[in-house]
Amino acid sequence: MIGKKEKWEEKLSLARQIKNTCFFFSDNIQSLKDFLHSQKNHIVLIDHADSPIDSSKLSEMLILDYPESLNIVLLPSEEYLFDILNSLEEGMIYSYLYAKSLPIEFKLLIKNAIKKFCDLVITQELVYKVKVSHQNTQDELKKQHKNFDLILNEKNRYFHFIVHEIKGRLTSILGFIEMLQKQDLEESERKDFMELAFFNSNEILRMIYSILELARSNELTMEIKKRPFSIRKLFYKMEKTFSILARQKNISLHFLSPETDDMTGDPEKIEMAFSNIISNAVKYTEKGEVTVGLEKDEDGILFFVKDTGRGISNEEIHAIFNPYIRGKYTKEFSGTGIGLACSKSIVESHKGRIWVESMGKEKGSTFFIRIPQNYA
Structure with a gap:
């Protein structure tokens, strides 16, 4: 009650x-x-x-x-x-x-009115969501387009640089050949011109192969022709090649005796990966020395190149293996940035890892390549 x-x-x-x-x-x-x-x-x-x-x-x-x-x-x-x-x-x-x-008319009309209102609210909500989604898509497309333009501009800039680099080396080779045709050259001068022509020819080939390998790795899985080969023979070949540039720059180049002679992998691609790192170190070292070595442990092989060159800043270390990135301390030197990216692609195709350590500007750098036991 x-x-x-x-x-x-x-x-x-x-x-x-x-x-x-x-x-x-x-x-x-x-x-x-x-x-x-x-x-x-x-x-x-x-x-x-x-x-x-x-x-x-x-x-x-x-x-x-x-x-x-x-x-x-x-x-x-x-x-x-x-x-x-x-x-x-x-x-x-x-x-x-x-x-x-009548009351029944009230209820019927009110129900219809409420349904109409609810339908309108749902429609407005859907329209709002579609508008937001459309706007987000537009923003994302604009962002991607901007990133694409930046990458395209960088690629164009670096491919122009590559053409300039190849043209410069070909011009040098033609100059060396012209000098070799002179009859009054001393034997030591003749030898120097031959070595420089040989080195520049190899650099052009290495650059072209690096570009081709990088392009292939971006489109397809890199093909690895795995077989045993001699590390010591590879070191001897690389030392002979890069000692020419080291003498020209008046820097010391040391190849330490590798701790093992046996390695399994793709010898041509391994040589390209190692050579790109050595070339980079010699090129960006103005004075001092470059040391190349290879160690073996239970995890596989560890290849390293240590230099006393310009060094790398912390912010550049994370981007240095990007094919279109060059450090702000290295832009005054020749080079494309393609080589390090190619080395990274080759190493990863061997299930390995590549990295760099540096204390900073003017304190040198050390590049490392580790290839695991199942490849070493």
Whole structure:
């Protein structure tokens, strides 16, 4: 049995609901229009003097059935009907009723109005998500396009540099050949010109092979022709080749005796990977020395090249094996940056790892290549 106090509290609560959700308009059309523009989810009731249902009771019924879904607008007469119909077409309201309608009509119209409102909200949400997704896609495409342009510009710049590098070396070779044709050359001079022509020819070949291997590795898995070969013979060949450039630059080049002679892998590609590292070290060392060695342990072989050259900054170490990156301390020297990227690709095709350590600018660098036991 509900007491008087409980009934009173229930009526008070309902009165608050009516106050918060019902709006009575009896003043002017403009205030109604402003209200409809500022609110959402309306059910508009047009009251009549001959209505069989009292407006307040009708409001109570609607609020009890739909407590969170409606803003009820009570209008005194049909003079507002034209504005209500316009608002309905513009999507500001979702239904309107006459207070003299039957209760079942109220419920049906209200349900339809609520469904229309919910459908509109869902549609608006979907449209918003599509717009956001479209915008994100556009932003991502712009970002990728910008990155593509940067990479393309870098590639164009470096391929122009490669052409210039090859052209310069070919010009040098032609100059050496022209000098060799002179009859009055001393034997030591003749030998020097022959060595320099030989070295520059090898450098051009190495550069071309590096570019081709790098291009292949980007498109396909690099083909490895695995077989046993002699490390000592490879060291002897590389020492003979790079000692020419070392003498020309007046730096010391030391090849330490490798701890093992036997290695399994692709000898031509291993030679290219090692030679690119040595060439880089000799090229970027202005004075001092370059040391080349190879150690063997239970994990495989560890090839290293240590130099007293320009060194590498911390920020450059992470990008040095990118084919289109050259350090800011090395740009005054010839070179393309292709060689290190090619070495990385070859080493990884042998299931190995390549890295560099440096204490910083003017403190030299040490490059390492580790190839695991199943290849060594």
